[in-house]
Amino acid sequence: MTSSTDYYQQWTELTDAELSVGSSEKLLGSIPDNLWVAAACFERLVDDVSVQRVLLETGIKRTDAAVTRCKDVLAESSTTTEDHSSALEEHFQTSSADAQLCGIRSILLSRLDRLNTFIEICREAKGKPDEDVEEDIEEWEDDPWQEEEQEGTNAESSANTPPPITLSDFLTEDLSTSARILALKQQFNSLQVLLERHGPWSKAERFSILNAIPFHAQPTQYHALLPTVDSNTGLEHPLPYNPWRQDPDWSETITIQSAIKSAAPAELSLALGESNYASIPKGAVEVLSAEELSQWYTDRMSTVMTHTGMIDLVLALVQHGASGNVPGLDEAGENLSLYSRLVYEAGGGEDESWTFDAWKQLDPPAAIHAYLSYSTPETVATNILRLVWPYLYVLESHAERAGKPDPALPTRLLYNYILQSPLNMVAAIFEESKPTLPLSQRIIRDDADMVRLALACLYGSGSIDDWSTMSNIFECLPAWNIAKDQEDEEDAFETTLASLSAFLTPKTSGGPASASDLLMFFKPLPLASLSHALDILDVHLESGEILSRWDVARPLRWFLQSFNNMEEQRSLAYRMARRAGGAEDQVSTVEDWQWLLDDMLKLSAKGNGKLRGAFGLLSHDEIHRMFLAGVLSTGREFFICRNRPQN
Numbered sequence: 001m002t003s004s005t006d007y008y009q010q011w012t013e014l015t016d017a018e019l020s021v022g023s024s025e026k027l028l029g030s031i032p033d034n035l036w037v038a039a040a041c042f043e044r045l046v047d048d049v050s051v052q053r054v055l056l057e058t059g060i061k062r063t064d065a066a067v068t069r070c071k072d073v074l075a076e077s078s079t080t081t082e083d084h085s086s087a088l089e090e091h092f093q094t095s096s097a098d099a100q101l102c103g104i105r106s107i108l109l110s111r112l113d114r115l116n117t118f119i120e121i122c123r124e125a126k127g128k129p130d131e132d133v134e135e136d137i138e139e140w141e142d143d144p145w146q147e148e149e150q151e152g153t154n155a156e157s158s159a160n161t162p163p164p165i166t167l168s169d170f171l172t173e174d175l176s177t178s179a180r181i182l183a184l185k186q187q188f189n190s191l192q193v194l195l196e197r198h199g200p201w202s203k204a205e206r207f208s209i210l211n212a213i214p215f216h217a218q219p220t221q222y223h224a225l226l227p228t229v230d231s232n233t234g235l236e237h238p239l240p241y242n243p244w245r246q247d248p249d250w251s252e253t254i255t256i257q258s259a260i261k262s263a264a265p266a267e268l269s270l271a272l273g274e275s276n277y278a279s280i281p282k283g284a285v286e287v288l289s290a291e292e293l294s295q296w297y298t299d300r301m302s303t304v305m306t307h308t309g310m311i312d313l314v315l316a317l318v319q320h321g322a323s324g325n326v327p328g329l330d331e332a333g334e335n336l337s338l339y340s341r342l343v344y345e346a347g348g349g350e351d352e353s354w355t356f357d358a359w360k361q362l363d364p365p366a367a368i369h370a371y372l373s374y375s376t377p378e379t380v381a382t383n384i385l386r387l388v389w390p391y392l393y394v395l396e397s398h399a400e401r402a403g404k405p406d407p408a409l410p411t412r413l414l415y416n417y418i419l420q421s422p423l424n425m426v427a428a429i430f431e432e433s434k435p436t437l438p439l440s441q442r443i444i445r446d447d448a449d450m451v452r453l454a455l456a457c458l459y460g461s462g463s464i465d466d467w468s469t470m471s472n473i474f475e476c477l478p479a480w481n482i483a484k485d486q487e488d489e490e491d492a493f494e495t496t497l498a499s500l501s502a503f504l505t506p507k508t509s510g511g512p513a514s515a516s517d518l519l520m521f522f523k524p525l526p527l528a529s530l531s532h533a534l535d536i537l538d539v540h541l542e543s544g545e546i547l548s549r550w551d552v553a554r555p556l557r558w559f560l561q562s563f564n565n566m567e568e569q570r571s572l573a574y575r576m577a578r579r580a581g582g583a584e585d586q587v588s589t590v591e592d593w594q595w596l597l598d599d600m601l602k603l604s605a606k607g608n609g610k611l612r613g614a615f616g617l618l619s620h621d622e623i624h625r626m627f628l629a630g631v632l633s634t635g636r637e638f639f640i641c642r643n644r645p646q647n
Helices: 004-013 021-029 034-043 049-061 064-076 081-094 096-126 130-142 154-159 167-172 175-184 188-197 199-203 206-211 254-263 266-274 290-308 311-323 330-345 356-361 364-372 380-401 409-419 423-431 447-460 467-475 489-504 515-522 527-549 556-561 566-580 590-603 620-632
Strands: none
Touching: 004 021, 021 034, 021 049, 034 049, 034 096, 049 096, 049 167, 064 081, 064 096, 081 096, 081 254, 096 167, 096 188, 096 254, 096 266, 175 188, 175 206, 188 199, 188 206, 206 290, 254 266, 290 311, 290 330, 311 330, 330 356, 330 364, 330 380, 364 380, 364 409, 380 409, 380 423, 409 447, 409 515, 423 447, 423 467, 447 467, 447 515, 447 527, 447 556, 467 527, 489 515, 489 527, 489 556, 527 556, 527 590, 566 590, 566 620, 590 620
């Protein structure tokens, strides 16, 4: 027959690895000393879930009698809290064993809650039902490597994955430390279980836990952990709290814990820090205001951007905060989205020189140029529609939210870009703005504005050889049928022409007028005047091509400068006649000279109404004299087979 002493010795000599459910129940059940058994269960920490559960439940059961004795003592005392505390402290002074048993009980109860949480954590980490978890944990401990089975299916590999934290560590470590480990390992479902089951302890450091999440982690994976704002209170919306026990055990209440600490040994008093979480009031954790949460999101956004440069992660983070009623994030999310388009979609690849802070400092014109810096005539229209228009609409939205609505802002900024662009880019934009296209697909959607921009761009250009591109722009413009009673608007454009001529006359200082400068002259013109301007532009384009053909090309602005300047027109006509017969010129036949004369006469034609060509102030007689002077200046003998026209 085995004595109880033998059981004490067997338990002491048994290593943690040798413990099993059967040996634990047999040995501990054979020892009559409740304090010794409870202390043995308190001191033993193993990673086997089943064995650890037996230890905890056995230890708690051995403390039941002590709790009953203490309650009897309190029942005999006065009903006030102070009397209860004094009576219990006096009892613990005379019965140290009961003090230790009550203290051990509170610790074991807390550990039992943690054990249940550990099982849920493992289930979430492995994606398995509750009934499979304990069996899987035993598999981890018996054969943690399982090299042969790693070549199996994903499910088999998942079964061989070690738990994110050992059971023995989880039972004794500070809960916030365990939470940070789970955050660092990106075990977000497991972390959510911990926060939900042990809210007051872990929530007190919830932001340090969130900050432990690796910066490269995808926010959509831990969005359930991110803070949100309660729209009713304007404060942080608390995460769900669902403890294993809704009410604390008698031994965990504040009064009992205080009495235990005054009588229990120092080692046990120190260990009591593991327990008592269930007695913390639910409102003990201070919630943040909406503004404080906004600042946290802003700081996290900046940190993630600095450490990873991964815009999609930051954007997902901010979008979740905005959807959770956190103020001040809508604009940040819009800026991030626009910045993302610049980095990933603008066509130049990821330019390392771009940072989010640098992007935020860009003024709108510079931002538009950044979006389109890699655009070509083949891509500029598409890039405006998918990159620039969204940016412009966001700017308009920002202005409206700031109380300064500016509906014209998008078109004004886009027009400024067009006015500063080279002609081949302008032509591509006008090609996608034709009046025949659906309005939603057009880049420039106002016909009158389209004409004004074309006039400004063409007359503001200094090009003398890109006539096909300029003609392409002209072909994209709308054609209006102006009623007869509106033709007096032509006089308004004649006045504008006179003003433009004076404005474009070369000055002793300053460069040529820009397209933006010229637009100011065309803005006030009504449709009838714009229609007449297009007729004049048509004549000027034809004149420009003729001058270019004979190597005396002039930019379109010259036609405005010389509109009422006879000397300027005469000078160019002489140059055209004399240059045609130059040493390097190809005019060598009667047909070539005839062609030259015909072109010079065409340039002097008056046309319909007030439309005049490049030499419109010169008579046909003067053109003939200039032509003959050009022929004679060549020093060659040509027979001019053309009768002089009658006056």
